[in-house]
Amino acid sequence: MRAPIKHCKNCGMAVVYRLPDDGDTKQRAVCTACTTIHYENPLNVVGTVPYWGDKVLLCKRNIEPRWGMWTLPAGFMELGESTAQGAARETVEEAGAEFEMEGLFTVLNVPRVGQVHLFYRAKLLSDQFNPGVETIEARLYAEHEIPWEELAFKTVRETLERFFADKKTGRYAIHDLDIH
Ligand SMILES: [Zn+2]
Known part of the structure; x- marks a missing residue:
């Protein structure tokens, strides 16, 4: 869970957690x-499932948390951008990939950490990558090669499982899931 706020963003003095006087029902x-x-409200994490034929692009994390684990390119959405723009930006930053954005694929609620993760499908236009400083290595994996035990996040696993399942049918749904 996110760390509690300690100081006022307006004047810098201490805060206390309590019910406000305006009838609000949350502390x-x-x-x-x-x-x-x-x-304090949930944050959006936005990313892509970049694919090349039957393979998916994964990035080995060069940052904490989960240093050295594999992930789909994703990160926190920035103010002023759309979810798809943020997902594309993260894919450029983390993988240096060339791609075309496709449809929304998964919406994953993670209430325990106050996050919503959204992944878009992205069709790779090249199998050459130029990963940024947040990535140790970017490489393509077929389904049977995916390092399932070394994935950084459950949302990545859930998204990959559904991607390969849908790919077999040739029809991609939008998957709305709650992760507990
Ligand atoms: Zn204050």
């Missing part, structure tokens, strides 16, 4: 000095 971080209420 919020409320400033003890200026009474500013700090709302």
Whole structure:
């Protein structure tokens, strides 16, 4: 879970978690000095399933958490961009891949950490990659080669399992899942 807020973003004084006076039903971080209420809401993680024929591109993480584990290219959405733009940006940053964005593929709620992960399908236009500093290695894996025990996140596993299943049928659904 995200670390609790300690100081007011408005005046820097200490906050306390309590019910605000406005009838709100959730405890919020409320400033003890200026009474500013700090709302905390889920964050979006956006990424892609880049594919080349029957293979999928995975990146070996050069950052914590899960250093050295394999992931699909993904990261936190930035202000001012759409979910698809963020997913494309992360794919360029982490893999240096050339690709065409396709449809939304998975929406994964992870309430325990206050995140929603969204993955888009992305058709690779080349099998040459130029990974950025956050990636040790970027390479293509066929389904039987996927390092299932070395995947960084459950959302990546769930997305890959559904991708290979849908690929066999030739029809891609949008999968809406809750991860507990
Ligand atoms: Zn304050």
